[in-house]
Each structure stands twice: as C-alpha cells, then as structure tokens.
Amino acid sequence: MRHIETDTGTNVNISSATAVGAYTADADRLVIVDVMIDAVAGAGDYVMYVTKQINGSGSAYKILPKTTMTAATGETAIAGQSGIISVKSGDVLTCYVDGLAGDTTTPDWTTRWFEIDKLVTLADDAVTEIQSGLALEATLTAIKGAGWSDETLVAIKAALDALDKSGVAAAVWAYAARTLTQSAAAVAAVLAGSDITIQRGDTATIALTDVGALTGYSKIWFTVKSRKNHSDTESIIQIEKTGGLLYLNGATATTTSDGNLTVNDEATGDVTIMIKAAATADLDPGVYYYDVQLLTSSGVTTMTTGKFTVEGDITRAVA
Known part of the structure; x- marks a missing residue:
C-alpha cells in the first residue's frame, strides 16, 4: 500500500453532507480512502460515502454501500474507511461525511488517500515459458537411461534396503593394505595454529615456524604459565635461548x-x-598459556602466543 495524499479541515460544519477531501487520479489505480474526524458531538450515526466523476465531469456517482459510523455518547473522535475503489486516470473521487445537528463548529477532519499495490500482470507468453521449463518426457527418458523398464523410486529404495550391508565394515578393517594418516604416539608435540599439545612424561620437541624475524636478538624466552598475570618465577615452564630451562612448576629449575x-x-x-x-x-595435565618473547636493542616483542596443553600419560615407566 502506498500513501498518495492527505486532506485536512478545521472547525468544519458537518451537520449535513459535507465534502472532506477529494482526489484526482493521475493514473489507473485501486484506491482506499481513510477518514478521521475529531471533536464531534457523538451519540448518533455518522454516514460516510464517496462519489466518483468520470474524467472529473458529469454525474457524481455515489459508490454504495455507504458507511455508517455509530458514535456512542462520549465518543468524540471517530474514523471510517472505504472499500477498494477503482479509478482511471482523470477520474475524481470526493469523500463526504454527514454528521449530526450538533456538529456545526468544532469538527476537525483528516482524510488520507492510499493506493493498493498493483496486481502483477503476466506477459502473454508467461505460461508457455513456465511450461517449457518443466521436465518434458524426453528429459525424463534421458534421466532414466537405457534399459529402464518398470523401475520406480519406491522399487529402487526397496532394492537398496534389501542389500546385505552387515559385512561392509568388517571387510574394510580386514583389508590388508591400509595406512592411518598419523599416529598420535609418533608426534612429540602438535602445533595446531598457535596452540601446542604435549604428552606428560615424554620428551617434547616443539617446532614453531614463521613467528617473525628474530634478527638482532639478545635473548629469546619461551614461557608457559597457568595465569597470564603470574610472575616469571611462577612459570610452569620458562626456557631462555642461552640460559636453558630457567623455571619449572614455579621453582628454579x-x-x-x-x-x-x-x-x-x-x-x-x-x-x-x-x-x-x-x-x-x-x-x-591441564591447559596453560604460552608465548615467545624477543629482546633486542629496540626493546621487547612478543612474537606469538597461544594455548599450551599437557595431556596426561598412561604409562609412567621410563626404564
């Protein structure tokens, strides 16, 4: 729906049929008129109707049925709405309200005209175009392929359901030549993005690549902590390039x-x-935080950070 225009009037005498708005169509449209009247006497029937003049001249045809708005005692603000009215370009619609004897000086009215959304008109060949896009018999025949006789989708499903699939899994695992993509036991440390996982009780070899240029370093630290705000002396692990393992479990190594x-x-x-x-x-075992920090003549730079996970071991024997 689209608003076309609004007409207003103040302190209008509507004690007899009075025009409260007019609209001249500038195109073929479907129109609704909405009338609101304030400061009426109330306690009676108000009649609203619309007239149409073809091309704006000649007879003013009253569009029936008229709308009767019954206002109870104390109801001084009322509103009514027409049905859908069709107009052609040049037609003139005029809205009238016929009030009560007491409505001579105070009524204020607002009349709004709306256009109903236009109906979509299909092109002459629209149905043909739609039909041409549907699957034709030749297309279905091509899909079925040679040798198709009385098969249906129901029959195909029944045939698939009847297949014995019980031995498929066993056959896969019994196949002699199979290779797992990776053995977890063969990996001392796994770097997934910026996260590291090691196995408790195993020698951990952790390769970090492309953390950023280390040119001109004087010290490089690898530090693991349970909380980021802990001091270095509380580190779970701290290793320095030249000093080796400095701290382990919050104590000097x-x-x-x-x-x-x-x-x-x-x-x-x-x-x-x-x-x-x-x-x-x-x-x-647990999840901690780590970083790699660099010291150069320019200052301190954190090169990378992430989560550091210690997985619990199963076998504790080492000899």
Whole structure:
C-alpha cells in the first residue's frame, strides 16, 4: 500500500453532507480512502460515502454501500474507511461525511488517500515459458537411461534396503593394505595454529615456524604459565635461548639442560623448543598459556602466543 495524499479541515460544519477531501487520479489505480474526524458531538450515526466523476465531469456517482459510523455518547473522535475503489486516470473521487445537528463548529477532519499495490500482470507468453521449463518426457527418458523398464523410486529404495550391508565394515578393517594418516604416539608435540599439545612424561620437541624475524636478538624466552598475570618465577615452564630451562612448576629449575630453544631460521622466525621427559614428567595435565618473547636493542616483542596443553600419560615407566 502506498500513501498518495492527505486532506485536512478545521472547525468544519458537518451537520449535513459535507465534502472532506477529494482526489484526482493521475493514473489507473485501486484506491482506499481513510477518514478521521475529531471533536464531534457523538451519540448518533455518522454516514460516510464517496462519489466518483468520470474524467472529473458529469454525474457524481455515489459508490454504495455507504458507511455508517455509530458514535456512542462520549465518543468524540471517530474514523471510517472505504472499500477498494477503482479509478482511471482523470477520474475524481470526493469523500463526504454527514454528521449530526450538533456538529456545526468544532469538527476537525483528516482524510488520507492510499493506493493498493498493483496486481502483477503476466506477459502473454508467461505460461508457455513456465511450461517449457518443466521436465518434458524426453528429459525424463534421458534421466532414466537405457534399459529402464518398470523401475520406480519406491522399487529402487526397496532394492537398496534389501542389500546385505552387515559385512561392509568388517571387510574394510580386514583389508590388508591400509595406512592411518598419523599416529598420535609418533608426534612429540602438535602445533595446531598457535596452540601446542604435549604428552606428560615424554620428551617434547616443539617446532614453531614463521613467528617473525628474530634478527638482532639478545635473548629469546619461551614461557608457559597457568595465569597470564603470574610472575616469571611462577612459570610452569620458562626456557631462555642461552640460559636453558630457567623455571619449572614455579621453582628454579635444577637442571637447565632439561630444556633448550634453538633458532633454526633467524630471518623467518623458525625456532624449536625441546623439553626433556624428566621435566615434562613433573607437569600437571591441564591447559596453560604460552608465548615467545624477543629482546633486542629496540626493546621487547612478543612474537606469538597461544594455548599450551599437557595431556596426561598412561604409562609412567621410563626404564
């Protein structure tokens, strides 16, 4: 629906049939008129109707039925609405309200004209075009293929349901030549994006690649903490490039050689962190935070961060 125009009047005498708005069509349309009247006397019947003049001249045809609006005592603001009225360009519609004897000086009216959305007109060949897009017999025959006789989708489903599939899984697993994509036991440390997972009690070898240029470094730290706001002395693991394993489980490491950090490519930032089994055996399984931090003459830079997960081990024997 689209609003066309609004007509208004103030302190109008509507005690007899009075025009409260007119609309001249500038195109073929379907129209509705909405009338609102305030400050009426009430306690009686108000009649609303619309007239149509073809091309704006000649007889003013009253469009029936008229609308009767019964206002109870105390109801001083009333409204009514016409049905859908068809007009051609040039036709003139006039809306009238016939009020009560007491409606001589105070009524104020607002009349709004609306256009109903146009009906969609199909092109002359629309039905033909739709039909041509549907599957024809030749298309269905091509889909069925040669040799199709009395098969139906129901028959095909029944045939598939009747197949013995009980031995399929066993046959797959019994097949001699099969290769798993990766053995979890063969991986000392897994780097998934920026997250690291190691196995408690195993020697962990962690390769970090492309963390950023390490040119001009004086120190490189690899640190793991349970909370980011902990001090370095509370680290779960802290390894420094030249100092080795500095802290383990929040205490000064007794064997610095149990951990080391090797720079494999200074330009691209490839490093390898190694933590011996003796050190990882002291770790509690859980999820922690890690980072790699660089110290140069320009200052301190964090090269990468992520989650560090320690998986619990099953076998504890080491000899």
